[in-house]
Amino acid sequence: MFIVNPKASRQPYPPSLQSVMSIAQANESRQWLSRWSGLNAGATPLYSLPDLAEELGVARILVKDESVRSQLGSFKALGAPIALVRLILRTFPEQQFHPHGLLEGKYADALADFTVISATDGNHxxxxxxxxxxxxxxxxxxxxxxxxxxxxxxxxxxxxRIVRITGNYDESVEHAASLATANDWIVVSDTSYEGYEVIPRDVMQGYGTIAAEIIEATTGNSATPAFTHVFLQGGVGGLAAGIASYLWEQYGEQRPTFVMVEPRQADCLYQSALLGKPAKATGSVDSVMAGLACGETSPLAWRFLESSVDFFMTIEDDEAVAAMRRLAAGSARDIPLVAGESSVAGLAGLARLVKETGVAAEMGIDANARVLFISTEGATAPGVYAELLGESDASVLGRQKAWLPGV
Known part of the structure; x- marks a missing residue:
């Protein structure tokens, strides 16, 4: 399924949104995280895949590889830590904790009884x-x-401490909220709901680091991006909002075209675009793309997405697996990449669109298109990865090492 968003805007980044999420706040978060031992040093790689671009009939494909962000194996290493740090600073202002000191464990004794809780599909x-x-x-x-x-x-x-429930993701969110109320714990969630927006905002703000690194690796302070299209995966919308808001503020009216891609059975953002307000998915939600198997749009994320995303579309699970397999295979000019099942929605969406020439033309996807997508995770569940591809992530990494020059 595919729709054009009639509310998409190419005006400068609105002050009303900048007051909620901004490049300045994202850069502060990035600076705080720079000394956390939980992250690997330096930026994650931004690879060009010329053979894949040729296969799909576009000028260039760039992929940001978040699998090597940290031992956690995904982009979520940027969101939750910042949200937790900012929460503690707000909760204990009298302690005058320093952000770097918090992440270094210098105040562990003072915080030993402080408890946070969250529902998750895994990475958050x-x-x-x-x-x-x-x-x-x-x-x-x-x-x-x-x-x-x-x-x-x-x-x-x-x-x-792990608590298991028998329901789906949205029911786990509700259960986490009830446990927090009963035990005087604080929910640190990456999705918002009525009366709960500050912490999800902080999570999304942490993802701005990805956008900052992409800009630094391509055009620097240029007013024009190095890519014409950005394909973003769905979920509740947090990652997409964090990336789109940063790039929109950076490039203003020259911002790239944003395309949102979701599993067909977890189409809450697609339905939000249809209805013009945060909506629920219409399918079973269960998807091989576990990190995107979310049933309800984050209202806070939607405030950013409703006027920045130009197109919304859905894909099938088998298309995601095919995209995983193509990235793992590599080629003479394309580095083999370990990309988890939730990380490849963007590539799967592009592969679908180029088969539908009329739709691709409407979106400006042609021989001049320069496409960016973010591979948000590696094999965060190695067993699942191997089952889907018939090859282990270690095997792919072995071929990647052989492909890299001078290794």
């Missing part, structure tokens, strides 16, 4: 658990029925 919970372990506070993670045991174990490895 792992990011929050890792940050809580570094800081020295307590963390409780609520998992729904479709989160694999492999992902549960990865979260528990960071010292989080």
């Amino acid at each position: 919970g792992k990011g929050l658990a890792a940050a809580a372990q570094s800081i020295g506070c307590q963390c409780v993670i609520v998992l729904h029925a479709n989160v694999s045991v492999e992902r549960e174990q990865a979260i528990a490895a960071y010292g989080a």
Whole structure:
């Protein structure tokens, strides 16, 4: 499915949105994270895939590889830690904690009884658990029925207490909220709801680091981006809002075209575009793209997406697996990449569109198009990855090492 967003705007970034999320705040978050041991040093790679671009009939394809952001294996390492740091600074202003000191665990004794909780499909919970372990506070993670045991174990490895429920992701969000109320804990969620926007804003603001690195690796302070189209994966909309808001503020009226891609059965953002307001998915939500298997749009994220995303579309699970397989294969000129099932929606969406020439033409996807997408995770569940591809992530990384010059 594919629709044009009639509300998309190419005006300068609105002050009403800048007061909520801005480049300045994103850069502050980035500076705070720069010394956290939970992140690998430096920017994540931005690869050009010329053979894939030729296959799909576009001028250039750029992929930002977030699988190597940290041992956590995904972009979520940027959101939850910043949200937790900002939460603690607001909660204990009299303590005058320093952000770097928090992430270095210098105030662990003072925070030993402070507890945060969140529902997750995997990556956000792992990011929050890792940050809580570094800081020295307590963390409780609520998992729904479709989160694999492999992902549960990865979260528990960071010292989080795990609570399992039998429902879906949205029900796990509700359960986390009820536990927080009953125990006087604080929810650190990446999705917003009525009366709960500050923490999700901080999570989204952390993702601005990705946009900042992309700009630095391409055009620097140029007023024109190096890419014409950005394909973003859905979920509740947090990542997309964090990236789109930063690039919109940076490039203003010259911003790239944004395309939102979701699983067909978890189409809450697509439905939001149809209805003109935050909406629920119409399908079962369950998808191989576990990180995107979300049933309700984040209202806060929608405030940014409703006027920045130009097109919304959905894809099938098998298209995501095909995209994973293509990235893993590499080619003579394309580096083999480990891209998890939730990271490839953008590429899968592009591959679908180029087969529909009329739609592609309407979107400006042609031989002059320069496309960016963000591979948001690696094999965060190695067993699932190997089952889907018939090849382990270690095998792909072995071919990647052989492909890299001088290694």
